[in-house]
Amino acid sequence: MEYELIGKNLVIHLPEELDHHSCGTLKQDTEECLRSYDIRRIVLDFSAVNFMDSTGIGVILGRYKRMQETGGDVALYGAGRRIRRLLRMSGIEKLAAVCEEEADALKR
Amino acid sequence: MREEQREKMTLTMESRSRNEAFARAVVAAFVARLDPTLEELEDIRTAVSEAVTNAVVHGYRDREGEIRLLAEIEGDLLTLEIQDWGVGIPDIEKAMEPLFTTCPEGERSGMGFSFMEAFMDSLQVISAPDQGTTIRMEKKIGAGEDNGNG
Numbered sequence: 001m002e003y004e005l006i007g008k009n010l011v012i013h014l015p016e017e018l019d020h021h022s023c024g025t026l027k028q029d030t031e032e033c034l035r036s037y038d039i040r041r042i043v044l045d046f047s048a049v050n051f052m053d054s055t056g057i058g059v060i061l062g063r064y065k066r067m068q069e070t071g072g073d074v075a076l077y078g079a080g081r082r083i084r085r086l087l088r089m090s091g092i093e094k095l096a097a098v099c100e101e102e103a104d105a106l107k108r
Numbered sequence: 109m110r111e112e113q114r115e116k117m118t119l120t121m122e123s124r125s126r127n128e129a130f131a132r133a134v135v136a137a138f139v140a141r142l143d144p145t146l147e148e149l150e151d152i153r154t155a156v157s158e159a160v161t162n163a164v165v166h167g168y169r170d171r172e173g174e175i176r177l178l179a180e181i182e183g184d185l186l187t188l189e190i191q192d193w194g195v196g197i198p199d200i201e202k203a204m205e206p207l208f209t210t211c212p213e214g215e216r217s218g219m220g221f222s223f224m225e226a227f228m229d230s231l232q233v234i235s236a237p238d239q240g241t242t243i244r245m246e247k248k249i250g251a252g253e254d255n256g257n258g
Contacts, residue, residue, distance in 0.1 A: 019161065021126050052154075053157040059215070090206075
């Protein structure tokens with residue numbers, strides 16, 4: 001898991017296998033970033049993810065709720081066919097902008 | 109037509125989160141002998157991950173216990189049973205509702221049972237408070253072959 005600050009975007013580069021184990025410290029780490037910087041959007045990078053279970057849905061939902069508190073939002077990019085299917089099934093597509101490329105997902 | 113055969117395996121592991129990936133990998137390797145499509149394999153991996161995570165997060169609430177995973181192949185039918193001896197589920201019907209979660213940190217989506225139900229052909233949950241939980245799932249392998257998935 002890598003965190004990158006691009007302007008007022010916090011880009012989270014998600015791991016190959018996105019599950020409860022690999023996301024163990026995500027919430028805490030994100031909170032630390034939000035406390036230290038002025039972040040308007042969380043951008044989730046799915047381009048390396050080749051496995052995801054419902055934990056991934058929880059990650060998006062959790063970040064969405066958190067950004068709602070400060071008027072920010074959530075976007076994601078790089079999701080493959082399988083992951084897009086899971087996003088559709090859970091209705092999460094309505095809560096986060098689903099983009100193809102990083103450039104489209106960033107808030108200018 | 110595949111030759112009728114019955115094979116099974118049992119995996120016993122601690123309720124540690126890193127065993128979520130381990131359980132997925134073991135079941136995927138076991139199912140490989142049925143020559144599943146990539147999509148079937150992904151469905152099974154997701155369902156196993158949900159069931160094992162359920163035992164780790166909810167069954168044992170992050171204290172350590174034992175999880176037993178049983179996989180059986182009979183012909184082209186895969187049966188999976190994931191059992192824990194944790195706190196159990198007081199209201200199974202409620203637990204299976206989409207988006208229902210008891211997780212206080214809000215990091216769980218409440219979609220676990222919905223995914224298991226969607227990706228497997230059948231799902232059965234046997235549980236009672238303090239009696240642990242058994243999740244039993246079945247999936248016919250090769251059922252979608254005529255859809256061009258193969």
